[in-house]
Amino acid sequence: MNAELPTRQQRVRSFLEEYLESNEYPPTLREIGRAIGVKSTSLISYYLDQLEERGYLVRQRSVSRGLRLVRRDSPRELKARPEILSIPYLGHIVASAPVPIEPLSGDESVELSRALFGANTANLFALTVKGDSMIDALIHDGDTIILRHQERVENGEMAAVWLDEPGETTLKKVYYEGRQVRLQPANPSMGPIYVPEDNVRVQGKVVMVIRQLE
Template sequence: MNLTPRQLQILTKIRDYRVTKGYSPTMQQLANDLGVSKVTVFEHVEALIKKGALQRDANKARSLRLSPNLQLPDESKKTRLPLVGTIAAGIPIEAVEQREHLDLEELFTSGHVHGDNTFVLRVRGESMIDEHIQDGDYVVCQRRNTARNGETVVAIVDNDEATLKTLFHEKSGQIRLQPANDNFEPIIVDPNRIQIQGTVIGVIRTY
């Protein structure tokens, strides 16, 4: 697919924003972040839809998403994973998108991690220390929107707060996000207030 550098920027921004927020940015947000006009962004988005790189639900806001089979250049190297922001391991914080990458090949000379459908977050806070996830660690996550009891998840609460916790389905129908530190209280929410963005499949720590 023939994509311009600006179109690649827009696609990357939409991908990373959806990981941390659960929905796509507005045209104005894209324009502000890229330093261009809203009209310019709109023209690029329409071109990307025609090329088949982007999909959008009719009459639905914030529904832009990358086509399932599209692979961006930064995903072609299996050990180079998108570092899309910071995740709270204390109280929830607003997820902040960052344009960075974590190259596992640079950190480790051996080993193999599949980059497809995978992303990395840097941990901030100490609520998961009893699960050996410490402040400053990197958690490698698989993109998923569901999780089983006992899985450590990246969860967005009330649309704009992201946190790292162990998920449990309560008999009451609510969801409990359980910290692994007795100094922190669990977060108990109704299912409609939470979006699962992924489950933790690995932890990376540098010294």
């Protein structure tokens, strides 16, 4: 609630409400600063980040006047809309570490239409790809991927796989072949690798890839 906000942030929020009421577009960082007596645009940016983190507003990065206030409606609103999935966003997937289990900060989520998914929408989580090491899965730096917590997948399904040796995460189609696992890149011009079964940890099945082009 507002009472929990530091004074400066309360003043920023109040100013935003008043400004939007009368202007119908948001103020710039400098207008906010002039209104509350702060000259530093980076400090205003810091306050807006704080307000965003606490759920009072949403910023649009690198855009003039890029913010919207969040109006506090009933938190049941989303639950009343069963056609939307709210999928926990846990951070980044990189080659050099296992996939995150808990979110790095706060309660971030990705909202997607249920219609984009199959029948099973349990245990989903979202990660952003960092680096080019997933390129053999035809997955690029910056893509968002949706996975389901699963420790085993069906033959031919793509999974995020942690290899104890050499200590890396990879995205590949998994085939169990006796005591070995064949890891097949999605890129057909690349060959598979074979790994002892006990060296492989499936960390989640990839169910969706979202590529932004801008």
